[in-house]
Amino acid sequence: MQIAILLFDRLTALDAVGPYEVLSRLPGADTRFVAVEPGPKQTDNGVLALVADHATADVPSPDVLVVPGGTTGVEVSMNDDRTLDWLRAAHETSTWTTSVCTGSLILGAAGILKGLKATTHWAAMERLRQFGAEPTSERVVRQGKVITAAGVSSGIDMALTLAAEIAGPDIAQAIQLGIEYDPQPPFDSGSPQKAKPEIVDALRALVGRRSR
Amino acid sequence: MQIAILLFDRLTALDAVGPYEVLSRLPGADTRFVAVEPGPKQTDNGVLALVADHATADVPSPDVLVVPGGTTGVEVSMNDDRTLDWLRAAHETSTWTTSVCTGSLILGAAGILKGLKATTHWAAMERLRQFGAEPTSERVVRQGKVITAAGVSSGIDMALTLAAEIAGPDIAQAIQLGIEYDPQPPFDSGSPQKAKPEIVDALRALVGRRSR
Numbered sequence: 001m002q003i004a005i006l007l008f009d010r011l012t013a014l015d016a017v018g019p020y021e022v023l024s025r026l027p028g029a030d031t032r033f034v035a036v037e038p039g040p041k042q043t044d045n046g047v048l049a050l051v052a053d054h055a056t057a058d059v060p061s062p063d064v065l066v067v068p069g070g071t072t073g074v075e076v077s078m079n080d081d082r083t084l085d086w087l088r089a090a091h092e093t094s095t096w097t098t099s100v101c102t103g104s105l106i107l108g109a110a111g112i113l114k115g116l117k118a119t120t121h122w123a124a125m126e127r128l129r130q131f132g133a134e135p136t137s138e139r140v141v142r143q144g145k146v147i148t149a150a151g152v153s154s155g156i157d158m159a160l161t162l163a164a165e166i167a168g169p170d171i172a173q174a175i176q177l178g179i180e181y182d183p184q185p186p187f188d189s190g191s192p193q194k195a196k197p198e199i200v201d202a203l204r205a206l207v208g209r210r211s212r
Numbered sequence: 213m214q215i216a217i218l219l220f221d222r223l224t225a226l227d228a229v230g231p232y233e234v235l236s237r238l239p240g241a242d243t244r245f246v247a248v249e250p251g252p253k254q255t256d257n258g259v260l261a262l263v264a265d266h267a268t269a270d271v272p273s274p275d276v277l278v279v280p281g282g283t284t285g286v287e288v289s290m291n292d293d294r295t296l297d298w299l300r301a302a303h304e305t306s307t308w309t310t311s312v313c314t315g316s317l318i319l320g321a322a323g324i325l326k327g328l329k330a331t332t333h334w335a336a337m338e339r340l341r342q343f344g345a346e347p348t349s350e351r352v353v354r355q356g357k358v359i360t361a362a363g364v365s366s367g368i369d370m371a372l373t374l375a376a377e378i379a380g381p382d383i384a385q386a387i388q389l390g391i392e393y394d395p396q397p398p399f400d401s402g403s404p405q406k407a408k409p410e411i412v413d414a415l416r417a418l419v420g421r422r423s424r
Contacts, residue, residue: 014233014391017260021226021364024257031259040252040263045236047243048229051252051261101392122392139396151392152233153368161398173401174411178419179226180313180334180363182402183395184351186373189385190394199386207390 001166003031004062004090006103007041007052008083010073014152015100016050019066022159025175026167034059036082044071056086061093064162068155069101069121078109087112096162097146100155104148108133116143121151122192123207137193153190156181213378215243216274216302218315219253219264220295222285226364227312228262231278234371237387238379246271248294256283268298273305276374280367281313281333290321299324308374309358312367316360320345328355333363334404335419349405365402368393 003023005016016033024031035041035052042049067087077083087110091097099107104120107113108131118133118141119125125135139150140158149158160181164172189195215235217228228245236243247253247264254261279299289295299322303309311319316332319325320343330345330353331337337347351362352370361370372393376384401407 012233013229017225017229020260021224024259031257033260040261045243047236047265048232048245049252049263049265051263053259053261139394150394151390153391153393153395156365157396157398164398169399170408170411173399173407174415176397176399176401177404177407177411177415178363179365180402181365181395181397182351182362182406183365183393183397184369185388185393185395186369186376187381187385187388189388190392192389194394195385195389196382199382199389203386203389 001026001028001030001064002059002062003029003064003066004034004059005031005066006056006068007033007035007050008070008073008077009042010044010076011041011068011070012101012152013043013048013050015068015070015103015155016066018153018155019098019100019159021179022156022163022175023064023066025178026163027171032059032062036080036086044073056082060089062090063095065090065094065097067099067103067106069099069103069105074102074105077106084110095145098148098158098162100149100158101151104128105131107146107148112146116146117141118143118148119150120148123204213238213240213242213276214271214274215241215276215278216246216271217243217278218268218280219245219247219262220282220285220289221254222256222288223253223280223282224313224364225255225260225262227280227282227315227367228278230365230367231310231312231371233391234368234375234387235276235278237390238375239383244271244274248292248298256285268294272301274302275307277302277306277309279311279315279318281311281315281317286314286317289318296322307357310360310370310374312361312370313363316340317343319358319360324358328358329353330355330360331362332360335416
């Protein structure tokens with residue numbers, strides 16, 4: 001089972017590494033980090049690079065496709081024909097096509113979300129409409145073989161859901177135990193419905209500035 | 213505020229990237245991935261490399277020290293004098309010294325956990341005793357300026373706890389919202405107390421084989 005995780009400059013590291021840490025533990029997983037041009041890809045803040053060992057051109061038909069999000073990196077990918085052409089072709093033969101955070105905007109730009117319910121980072125939710133998708137405020141949204149996940153850390157939940165679909169609940173639970181995913185955040189502030197309104201407003205303003 | 217995250221070959225990516233994704237969002241954070249020899253460091257399964265831009269020698273006194281875990285990479289680091297000497301010296305001037313997963317075994321090998329309660333990946337818990345630490349089955353264990361976290365994904369919870377100590381609860385909650393950390397795992401199997409006993413036993417056998 002070939003799993004391709006797309007990398008590009010200015011991605012959000014946890015969007016990619018969360019699903020990777022789960023899916024690469026599936027029995028028989030052949031996990032490949034791919035990029036249009038292989039090599040080190042800087043994260044959104046420029047302090048870390050993740051290395052893509054494979055060119056997208058060399059991984060044309062993965063079984064599982066994972067598209068992470070990011071800030072400016074997403075805007076570039078949404079307008080990059082080589083990225084979008086690869087995604088469209090890979091999606092034709094994939095068993096699962098997935099995204100984390102604003103990675104769904106890249107799927108959208110490739111035309112993959114037309115007519116589907118989908119999610120993304122809460123602050124980018126309305127942008128899904130321009131691709132004909134129906135914004136859906138759930139952590140993991142499945143529509144046939146397309147699974148989109150909410151912001152950044154939600155990729156872990158998405159990948160565990162997918163692991164259960166692929167290999168059954170016992171394997172998924174073993175992976176959850178292996179990465180000791182027994183979350184105990186010290187605050188209950190992880191969604192705009194739960195966080196203090198002034199924190200939501202401040203962050204929405206900040207995200208708006210960054211993506212413009 | 214300088215934050216140094218140690219990288220080494222055969223580390224577990226999420227151990228490092230979880231805390232990074234939280235701590236690098238702190239106001240004024242100067243986050244540096246460091247290694248004894250800078251460059252790309254392979255993760256435990258060899259399918260991804262994270263790039264350390266800085267040599268440990270060039271980052272002698274970070275304010276915050278984060279030591280991730282891994283499989284064979286931890287054993288190597290526990291016996292590497294350059295790693296241990298750097299840790300001991302950095303710990304003398306750090307404001308916070310932290311670890312995720314079996315990273316605490318490296319702190320232990322450096323003599324930093326003597327007489328302290330500490331945690332690590334559940335399957336490695338008893339190994340803490342050889343360093344004079346008291347194994348403690350909690351997700352995040354704080355002893356003065358030393359914070360150890362349980363397996364892999366627990367680094368996110370640890371880092372949010374630390375973010376609140378450093379910058380206050382509002383900033384920590386804004387970061388939690390920014391990474392949309394509203395965990396909803398599809399199973400409740402993330403600790404040996406919660407997982408099915410046969411899954412715990414199977415995984416314990418597997419981890420035992422790997423680390424020998």
